[in-house]
Amino acid sequence: VFDDWADRIFTDALPEYPVAIRSDAATLNIVYPPDDPGYTRLRARRKGAKEDVGWIVVASKQMKDNPYFGDLKVGTLADGFGRAADAPALVAAGINHLADAGVDIIVANFSHAAWVRACRRSGMFAGPDNYYHFVSPGGAPLFDDTCPPREIHMARGHSNGIWGLV
Numbered sequence: 759v760f761d762d763w764a765d766r767i768f769t770d771a772l773p774e775y776p777v778a779i780r781s782d783a784a785t786l787n788i789v790y791p792p793d794d795p796g797y798t799r800l801r802a803r804r805k806g807a808k809e810d811v812g813w814i815v816v817a818s819k820q821m822k823d824n825p826y827f828g829d830l831k832v833g834t835l836a837d838g839f840g841r842a843a844d845a846p847a848l849v850a851a852g853i854n855h856l857a858d859a860g861v862d863i864i865v866a867n868f869s870h871a872a873w874v875r876a877c878r879r880s881g882m883f884a885g886p887d888n889y890y891h892f893v894s895p896g897g898a899p900l901f902d903d904t905c906p907p908r909e910i911h912m913a914r915g916h917s918n919g920i921w922g923l924v
Contacts, residue, residue: 759815760786767784769843771812775870778911781839789915790815797836802844802851812840814852815915818861819923833924835862835877837915842872849876865923867914868908869907
């Protein structure tokens with residue numbers, strides 16, 4: 759369950775992201791309900807200290823005749839938040855958890871440069887992607903020079919794109 763500690767992480771790390779999806783405890787408990795066993799919520803703390811550095815939500819699913827993954831057990835880094843400098847530790851925590859769960863492949867969709875870099879440094883690589891972002895016709899353009907995607911913190915769990923992976 760996300761609680762006050764998640765609120766502190768969100769408040770403390772938010773200034774590092776020009777744009778980020780609301781990730782306070784109340785919102786996270788709606789998006790990733792505590793009683794939904796499809797998601798694993800990992801709270802990360804510094805070793806030897808009781809200081810929270812962030813969190814990452816992961817999911818895994820055994821596929822069967824899936825058009826993209828065949829019969830593989832697929833792990834997903836669904837969402838995460840913390841300071842940009844802690845993204846490598848958060849990504850590693852998610853990958854380690856999913857590896858221990860016996861997944862065959864791990865997928866992630868992060869837009870912020872620090873999270874993309876953390877995924878790549880962990881051994882992940884870019885592949886084909888069917889993950890799209892749409893802005894309402896009345897809305898202002900989201901991706902332009904004043905707000906490039908590499909500065910926006912979005913993850914797979916920020917859309918309905920996770921449903922087939924849980």
